[in-house]
Amino acid sequence: MGSRLDRVTEERLRTVACLREDGVDPFPHIFRPSCSTRAARELLEREGERTTVISIAGRVMAKRKMGKMAFLDVRDASGKLQVSLRKDLLGDKCYGVLRNIDIGDFVGVEGELFLTKTGEVTVEVASLTLLSKSLRPLPEKWHGLVDVETRYRQRYLDLISNEESRRTFTLRSRIISATRRFLDGEGYLEVDTPVLQSTAGGALARPFVTHHHTLDEDLYLRIALELPLKKLVVGGIDRVYELGRVFRNEGISVRHNPEFTLMECYCAYADYEDMMDLTERMFASVAGEVLGTTRVEFRGRIVELAPPWPRVSLREAIREACGVDFEDYPDAESLHERLLQEGVRIEGTPGRGRLIDELISTFVEPKLEQPTFLVDYPVEMSPFPKKKRGNDHLVERFEAFICGLEFANAFTELNDPVDQRQRLEKQLRDRSGDEEVQVADEDFLEAMEYGMPPTGGLGIGIDRLVMLLTGQDSIRDVILFPQLRGKRDD
RNA sequence: GGGCCGUUAGCUCAGCUGGCAGAGCACCUGACUUUUAAUCAGGGUGUCCAGGGUUCGAAUCCCUGACGGCCUACCA
Numbered sequence: 001m002g003s004r005l006d007r008v009t010e011e012r013l014r015t016v017a018c019l020r021e022d023g024v025d026p027f028p029h030i031f032r033p034s035c036s037t038r039a040a041r042e043l044l045e046r047e048g049e050r051t052t053v054i055s056i057a058g059r060v061m062a063k064r065k066m067g068k069m070a071f072l073d074v075r076d077a078s079g080k081l082q083v084s085l086r087k088d089l090l091g092d093k094c095y096g097v098l099r100n101i102d103i104g105d106f107v108g109v110e111g112e113l114f115l116t117k118t119g120e121v122t123v124e125v126a127s128l129t130l131l132s133k134s135l136r137p138l139p140e141k142w143h144g145l146v147d148v149e150t151r152y153r154q155r156y157l158d159l160i161s162n163e164e165s166r167r168t169f170t171l172r173s174r175i176i177s178a179t180r181r182f183l184d185g186e187g188y189l190e191v192d193t194p195v196l197q198s199t200a201g202g203a204l205a206r207p208f209v210t211h212h213h214t215l216d217e218d219l220y221l222r223i224a225l226e227l228p229l230k231k232l233v234v235g236g237i238d239r240v241y242e243l244g245r246v247f248r249n250e251g252i253s254v255r256h257n258p259e260f261t262l263m264e265c266y267c268a269y270a271d272y273e274d275m276m277d278l279t280e281r282m283f284a285s286v287a288g289e290v291l292g293t294t295r296v297e298f299r300g301r302i303v304e305l306a307p308p309w310p311r312v313s314l315r316e317a318i319r320e321a322c323g324v325d326f327e328d329y330p331d332a333e334s335l336h337e338r339l340l341q342e343g344v345r346i347e348g349t350p351g352r353g354r355l356i357d358e359l360i361s362t363f364v365e366p367k368l369e370q371p372t373f374l375v376d377y378p379v380e381m382s383p384f385p386k387k388k389r390g391n392d393h394l395v396e397r398f399e400a401f402i403c404g405l406e407f408a409n410a411f412t413e414l415n416d417p418v419d420q421r422q423r424l425e426k427q428l429r430d431r432s433g434d435e436e437v438q439v440a441d442e443d444f445l446e447a448m449e450y451g452m453p454p455t456g457g458l459g460i461g462i463d464r465l466v467m468l469l470t471g472q473d474s475i476r477d478v479i480l481f482p483q484l485r486g487k488r489d490d
Numbered sequence: 491g492g493g494c495c496g497u498u499a500g501c502u503c504a505g506c507u508g509g510c511a512g513a514g515c516a517c518c519u520g521a522c523u524u525u526u527a528a529u530c531a532g533g534g535u536g537u538c539c540a541g542g543g544u545u546c547g548a549a550u551c552c553c554u555g556a557c558g559g560c561c562u563a564c565c566a
Contacts, residue, residue: 007535008500008517062526069523086523103516116524140501140515142527147501149558161501205565250565251491260566399566406566461566485557 012135015100019130026133031108033057038078041121044113056081056123057108057131059160060101062141070098071122074107083109083123084116090125097128104134155480165477168470171290172478175466178286179263180243186278188239188265193228195221195245199441202226202384204427205248208258221247225264226384226457230413231447233266233455241265243462254474255405258483261462270456271412272385272396276373279400279408279458280307283371287469298468299403301369309371309400314360317374321363326356326378327393353380368401383423384457385411402468410458417448 016026034055035043043051058076068087073080087095101107111126139145144161151158151165158165180190198217200207202224210219225242232240243263252258267274283305284294294306319325322342329335332352339346339355344362346355356378364374375398376388385395396412414420424445466478476482 011517062528064525064528065522066525066528067522069525071525071528073526082526084524088523116526118524118526120524120526122524137500137516142515143502145501146503147497147558149497150501152558157501203566246566248565251563253562253565254560256565262566409566459566464566 008137009135012102012133015102016133016135019100019133024130026130028129028131031055031057031129031131033076033108036078037074037076037081040081040113040123041079044115044121047113049115051113053110053112053126054123055108055110056083058106059134060103060105060107061138063101063103065098068095072101072107074109074123081123082116082120083111083125083128085125085128090128094128097130101128101130102134104136104138106131106134149484152476152482152484168466168472168478169480171470172466174290175286175469176243176261176462178289179282179460179462179465181289182282182285183241183263183265186239188241188267189237191229191232191237191240191242192244193222193225193232193242195247197222200224201441201444203248206250208247208249223248225262225459227441227444229264229266230452230455230457231444233268234447234450234452238268238453239265252483254476255464257463257475257479260475260479262459263462264457264459266413266455266457268453268455271454272375272398272410272456275410275456275458276309276311276375276398276400277307278456279373279410279460280305280309280371282460283407283465286465290469296469297471299405299473301403303370303402303468305371309373311373311375311398313376314356314364314374314378315376315394317364318356318359321367322359324359326352326359351380353378353382356381365401365406366404369403371400371402371407373398373400379423382411383420383427384414386414386416387419405464405467406461407464407468408458408460410456413452413455413457415448415452415454417445417452420448421445 019026032055037056037058040054040056043054056074056076058074058081060072061075061080062073064071070085072083072085074083085095085098108129108131109123109125109127111124114122114124116122139157139161145151145157151162159169184190196210196212196219198219200220200223202222203226205223207220207223210221211217212219223246225244225246229240229242241263244261245259246262247259249258250256265278267278284307287294287296287305294304296303296305315325315327324338324342326335329338332350332355335352335355336346336350339358344358346358350358360374368374376391376394377385377397379387379393379395382395382397385397388394388396398408398410399406400408414423463475463478467473467475470478472478
């Protein structure tokens with residue numbers, strides 16, 4: 001901390017002390033504005049030249065002092081409004097209060113609204129109240145706060161300085177509530193299931209581990225919502241969803257944060273075709289509601305979200321992209337050899353599913369710019385979908401891609417408990433040696449043994465949906481406090 | 491985890507081939523009754539990310555580390 005910062009803070013602490021000596025509370029308890037800055041602006045537009053007395057409150061963002069007259073820009077959550085102070089109207093003492101107001105302070109003002117000769121809606125201040133003293137200087141007004149690390153670590157400064165950041169997080173909130181509204185409208189019931197679980201199942205990912213002292217048990221932070229939600233379908237909640245945080249102890253990147261927001265929904269008496277319809281309609285509905293359009297710009301491209309989205313079989317997509325037909329390679333060894341011919345290198349001894357996954361991400365994903373469903377995955381790749389009608393090697397699963405990024409993953413859910421048990425055991429065998437824990441637990445299998453209706457299930461990465469609809473390329477720009485390395489003091 | 495790049499005033503950034511640490515905003519002093527990146531005059535307030543090394547001399551060159559960004563790897 002440099003001495004200039006100290007000087008500003010010392011200066012302002014002196015101001016605080018002076019105010020207290022004069023009997024002014026620099027941090028008063030309450031000021032109730034009569035309207036927001038936006039409402040004030042609209043009021044003047046309706047009433048014309050002059051209004052009755054109103055009051056607003058907000059943070060001082062600019063101070064333009066001209067001897068016997070001054071202007072402040074005051075900002076609240078709805079916007080910004082100029083206020084003017086005139087020595088002749090306020091008197092020496094009241095006008096002198098301005099000396100104690102710094103950029104960054106919160107103030108409340110009362111007065112009539114008028115239009116300046118340059119056409120700016122302005123409050124003609126009759127009284128000015130300091131509401132909270134700021135002790136530190138705000139980031140620079142013109143360039144805003146640019147330093148990426150500071151923007152993430154001190155998000156409040158980013159929000160104060162950068163309009164785009166405020167817009168993004170406002171939209172994030174609207175996107176999430178529009179998603180809820182859409183699902184509620186489709187008859188889904190929102191539920192909350194445990195974040196702390198004794199086994200982290202429903203996906204293949206490394207979990208975070210924690211410990212419960214009283215139970216003296218290790219617990220895992222959930223990596224998916226899948227298993228408890230399907231138990232609820234067994235329990236008769238035919239349409240159920242959860243929109244919440246999941247945690248994966250894996251790499252951090254422009255597309256991955258260790259904790260992220262996932263929406264999963266399950267619909268009894270539906271299959272993956274129905275879930276494709278649902279996905280398309282959800283994206284179009286949320287975009288339409290939040291942005292007023294289904295055309296968005298993402299990663300430098302214009303994307304049209306309106307249904308229908310093309311549905312391409314995974315096998316066809318891979319064959320078209322690189323000429324490899326995975327049906328010609330029934331085992332991992334032969335497929336691995338073919339991949340090596342294609343110049344694809346993978347460490348260790350990957351399974352067939354992993355190899356096909358590699359084909360998708362190397363050759364197919366980058367080509368999928370407009371929204372596309374890849375459908376019918378090999379059975380090795382996922383233990384939860386039902387086998388495809390008429391093809392035992394495939395399962396009824398799809399993933400939705402936009403601009404090379406995965407947004408949705410869904411299946412016709414497997415509801416045969418015997419098949420489910422075998423598939424999970426096989427996955428466990430194939431994965432032994434991986435650090436990931438088991439993908440399902442006995443509780444889940446027992447639930448399924450009581451009978452689960454045919455069900456369609458869908459998962460959507462909400463942070464990525466927000467990226468798409470706000471045009472952000474980094475997940476860190478749609479998460480208020482993204483994960484960063486801890487700061488060390490030494 | 492690997493590769494590349496970055497870190498200088500509260501903020502945004504210059505600082506060349508090693509030679510007194512710089513600008514704008516902000517801040518302080520003063521002027522100014524319609525400004526809006528207000529203007530004008532004056533004032534520089536610094537652990538140059540940290541620690542070593544080379545050198546007469548290091549913000550600058552070398553090494554190590556911290557943090558960040560991008561790419562890559564794992565994943566959604």
